[in-house]
Amino acid sequence: MTQTPSALPSSDILPTSEFQSSNPATSGETGFTNENASVPCEKLPLVLVIEAEPGAESNQLLLDSLAGSYRVVSSGFGREGRDQALALRPDLILADVNSERISELRKCRELDDVPIILMTTGADDDLRDRLLEEGAQDFLAKPFSAIELLVRVRNLVSMKRARDLLQKELLTRSSSIEALANEVAVRKRETETAFEEARVARDIAEQANRFKSNLIGLMSHELRSPLAALRLHLTRLSREQVPPPSPAQMDVVRKMSTSLDRLVDLVTSLLEYVQFEGGRLSANIETFDIGKLGAGVVEEMRAHADAKSLTLCLSSAIDMPEARTDPRLVRLILINLIANAIKFTKSGRIDVTMSHGESGHVILVRDTGPGIPDILHARIFEPFEQLEPITSKHAHGVGLGLALVREMVKALDGNITLESVEGEGCVFTVCLPAMVAASETAWKSEREVSAT
Amino acid sequence: MSGVLIVDDDEDIRVMLADLLTGEGYPVATAGHGREAIAYLRSGKLPCIIVLDLMMPVMNGWEFRAEQMKDPVFSSVPTVLFTGVADLAAEAKSLKATGYVTKSAHYHAVLDMVKRYC
Numbered sequence: 001m002t003q004t005p006s007a008l009p010s011s012d013i014l015p016t017s018e019f020q021s022s023n024p025a026t027s028g029e030t031g032f033t034n035e036n037a038s039v040p041c042e043k044l045p046l047v048l049v050i051e052a053e054p055g056a057e058s059n060q061l062l063l064d065s066l067a068g069s070y071r072v073v074s075s076g077f078g079r080e081g082r083d084q085a086l087a088l089r090p091d092l093i094l095a096d097v098n099s100e101r102i103s104e105l106r107k108c109r110e111l112d113d114v115p116i117i118l119m120t121t122g123a124d125d126d127l128r129d130r131l132l133e134e135g136a137q138d139f140l141a142k143p144f145s146a147i148e149l150l151v152r153v154r155n156l157v158s159m160k161r162a163r164d165l166l167q168k169e170l171l172t173r174s175s176s177i178e179a180l181a182n183e184v185a186v187r188k189r190e191t192e193t194a195f196e197e198a199r200v201a202r203d204i205a206e207q208a209n210r211f212k213s214n215l216i217g218l219m220s221h222e223l224r225s226p227l228a229a230l231r232l233h234l235t236r237l238s239r240e241q242v243p244p245p246s247p248a249q250m251d252v253v254r255k256m257s258t259s260l261d262r263l264v265d266l267v268t269s270l271l272e273y274v275q276f277e278g279g280r281l282s283a284n285i286e287t288f289d290i291g292k293l294g295a296g297v298v299e300e301m302r303a304h305a306d307a308k309s310l311t312l313c314l315s316s317a318i319d320m321p322e323a324r325t326d327p328r329l330v331r332l333i334l335i336n337l338i339a340n341a342i343k344f345t346k347s348g349r350i351d352v353t354m355s356h357g358e359s360g361h362v363i364l365v366r367d368t369g370p371g372i373p374d375i376l377h378a379r380i381f382e383p384f385e386q387l388e389p390i391t392s393k394h395a396h397g398v399g400l401g402l403a404l405v406r407e408m409v410k411a412l413d414g415n416i417t418l419e420s421v422e423g424e425g426c427v428f429t430v431c432l433p434a435m436v437a438a439s440e441t442a443w444k445s446e447r448e449v450s451a452t
Numbered sequence: 453m454s455g456v457l458i459v460d461d462d463e464d465i466r467v468m469l470a471d472l473l474t475g476e477g478y479p480v481a482t483a484g485h486g487r488e489a490i491a492y493l494r495s496g497k498l499p500c501i502i503v504l505d506l507m508m509p510v511m512n513g514w515e516f517r518a519e520q521m522k523d524p525v526f527s528s529v530p531t532v533l534f535t536g537v538a539d540l541a542a543e544a545k546s547l548k549a550t551g552y553v554t555k556s557a558h559y560h561a562v563l564d565m566v567k568r569y570c
Contacts, residue, residue, distance in 0.1 A: 221507065224536030225462050228555035232468035235559040239475065264556040271538060 041071070045157045048090035049074045050081035059096070059119075065146035066153060085111055091157045094119065095136075106135035113163065115156040119144070223267050230260055272404055283326035283411050290323035290330060290361055291316045294354045297334040304342050311349035312338070320354065323361050325432055329408045330363075336405045337365040337428050345369035348425070360414070360433040372420040380418065381406040405430075455479030456566055457499035459489040459516065460534070461508040465555075469503070472559060478570055485509055486516030493526050500570035501550075502531040503562065506543065517547045530569040534562060 047070045049063055054074040066072050070091075075084040077096075082105055085093060093105065093116045105111055115137040120128065128139055138152050237245065238253050245253065298314040305312035323330070334352070341350045348368025355362045372380055381402050405428075409416045414432040456478050460466045463484075470480040481499065483489035485508040502520075506513030513535065520526045530550040537543060544552040550569070553561045 221536040221538065224555040225465065228536070228557075229462065229464040229468060231556065232465060232472060232559060236468055236472055239472070267556065268554075 044069065044071045045091040045161065046071045046073065046088060047092045047094055047153060047157075048081075048085055048088055049094045049096075050077055050085075051075075051096040052077055062144070062146055062149055063094075065150060069150075070153070070157070081105070082108060085114065090114060091160050092117065092153055094153070096120075113160065113167075115160050117152055117156065224264075227260065227264055227267065231257075231264075234260065269401065269404065283329060285324060286327055287322050287324045288327045289320075290325075290327075291320040291354060293327055293331060294334060294352065294363070297331055297338065298352055301335065301338045301342065304339065305350060308342060308345070310342060310345055310347070312342075312352070313349065314352045314354070316354040317356055320356055320361075323432065325361075325412050329412055330432070333405050333408050333430060334363065334365075336401045336408075337363075337430070340401050340405075341365055341367035341369065341426070345425070360431060363430040363432070364427060365430075366425065366427045368425040371422040371424050372418065372426055373422045374420075377418050377420065381416070454498055454500045454570070455481055456570060457481050457483065457489060457492060457502045457529075459483045459486065459502060459508070459513070460505040461485055462505070465505075469559075469562065473563070473566060476563065476566075478566060486511030486513060486519065489516055490519050490526075493520070493523075493529075498525065499529060501566055502529055503534045503565075504531055504549075505555075506533060506535040506537050514547065517549075521548070532562075532565045532569075 047066055049059070049072060051059055051074065054076055063072055063074070073084070073088060073090070075081045081095075085105060086108060089110075091114070093111075093114055095105075095116055096119045105114075105116065116135065117138040117140055118128075118131050118136045119140045119142060120131075121142045128141075132139065137156055140149060140152060234253055234257050238250065294316060295314060298312060302312050338350060338352065345367045346369070350368075351364070351366045353362075353364040353366070355364075406416055409430055409432070412432055414430060416431075417429045418426060419429070420426040456473055458466055458469055458473075458480060460469075460482070461484050466482045466484070470482055473480050481492055481497070483492055487510050489502070489504075490511070504513050504516065511519075513533070517531070520529075520531070533540060533544050533547070533549045533552040534555060535543075535552075536555040540552050540554055543549075551565055553565060
């Protein structure tokens with residue numbers, strides 16, 4: 001490679017100061033400002049000049065005019081010029097066409113983005129067209145002025161720099177998009193894994209639930225058979241004629257029957273709770289006289305209230321409209337609430353009030369029992385929840401009654417609330433909408449006896 | 453008066469229920485499982501009601517119902533489930549039973565059913 005007299009070896013950066021003295025851009029002759037004046041020398045755009053005789057006097061003056069704004073490196077033609085271009089990756093190649101065919105440069109894909117300005121003598125239009133077709137971006141016909149050279153160089157360098165910037169930005173964006181896509185893929189895999197884990201966990205839970213339901217169902221069934229036998233034996237005993245049981249024996253039979261009733265209730269409650277837990281509770285909708293149903297239940301429960309010397313009263317609106325809901329569930333709700341009130345009330349009364357409002361039927365069961373502290377109002381509807389610690393409890397049962405009631409009320413699209421002041425009794429209010437969805441199917445209670 | 457057929461594998465229940473119903477004046481026959489009950493029906497003695505348990509050996513209550521329903525005469529006999537299985541109402545519905553009584557219910561519940569059909 002041949003150096004220009006004022007240039008450093010081509011592999012180095014030319015010191016800007018060497019060119020500034022002769023740079024027309026700063027001399028005031030051209031009216032051009034040096035747009036790169038404040039740019040550090042090593043950041044100035046690099047222009048590679050390929051010519052037959054590097055440093056020839058004919059080009060040197062013109063090339064000097066670039067010096068303040070550009071780093072200029074001069075190279076010989078042919079392979080040397082191409083190698084130099086590949087090594088330096090200039091921002092622009094200024095080629096003297098008489099000495100260099102640009103097709104050699106354009107064969108190198110690495111130089112595709114480097115603009116080329118051709119400098120030719122004469123105005124051979126055919127040659128110019130051909131060279132432009134071969135890949136030159138611009139054309140300077142000698143003689144040309146320093147201003148023309150500067151303008152053309154500046155334009156092409158600006159375009160290249162802008163394109164480089166855009167490409168860099170595009171690459172950054174592409175890599176951002178790629179990173180984002182990778183992130184999405186990772187998240188997708190994580191989500192799929194989580195879904196799979198959730199599915200497995202759900203299967204295990206369902207399996208455990210089925211096992212539990214089957215186990216308790218089987219136990220309940222196995223418990224019921226001996227209970228049924230026991231009941232039949234007691235019935236048989238109480239009806240014995242020869243000889244008839246003595247009053248003392250009848251008292252024992254009655255006490256055994258009472259204990260048996262409790263045991264049956266317990267087994268029944270447990271079995272029903274298992275059914276609720278399995279999500280199998282649904283309503284069987286009918287239109288019926290809810291006032292009559294309430295009166296019947298209260299009469300049924302009166303014997304239990306009498307046994308504890310409690311007053312049991314029913315107040316019912318005279319114009320109670322018929323209800324359209326599940327009579328069996330309503331009956332069970334009432335029985336459970338009244339039984340619960342009787343169980344926990346030592347003295348006083350239990351009032352059942354039935355009314356009707358715009359939103360449906362309202363059933364109130366009020367007692368004069370011990371009441372429930374505020375803090376326990378929510379817990380009292382949870383299964384196996386009773387106020388007394390297990391070690392000191394004296395009320396029978398396992399605390400399923402109110403949990404069952406809540407589930408039954410829920411199945412009827414209703415709601416149940418509790419108002420209570422400790423020491424002053426409780427008021428349970430059940431609101432039942434006039435209609436529930438007709439799509440629900442039959443409720444399966446075993447508490448009842450039924451002819452289908 | 454045609455009698456009551458009690459189908460139950462639990463001898464205690466079978467004997468005690470038969471004893472009580474006999475005391476009420478109803479003729480009673482018993483079977484320990486479904487196959488015995490089918491044999492009884494095929495012997496030409498049609499009961500006025502069948503009190504049927506479901507969980508039994510040899511031929512359970514579901515299989516018995518399937519056999520019973522194949523014969524138009526046998527299927528016309530009112531059949532009440534008297535059992536402790538879960539979902540009794542649903543079972544009664546799917547087996548097209550005349551009625552059902554949970555096994556731990558009071559004796560009068562069974563008696564009411566018998567009175568209704570005999």
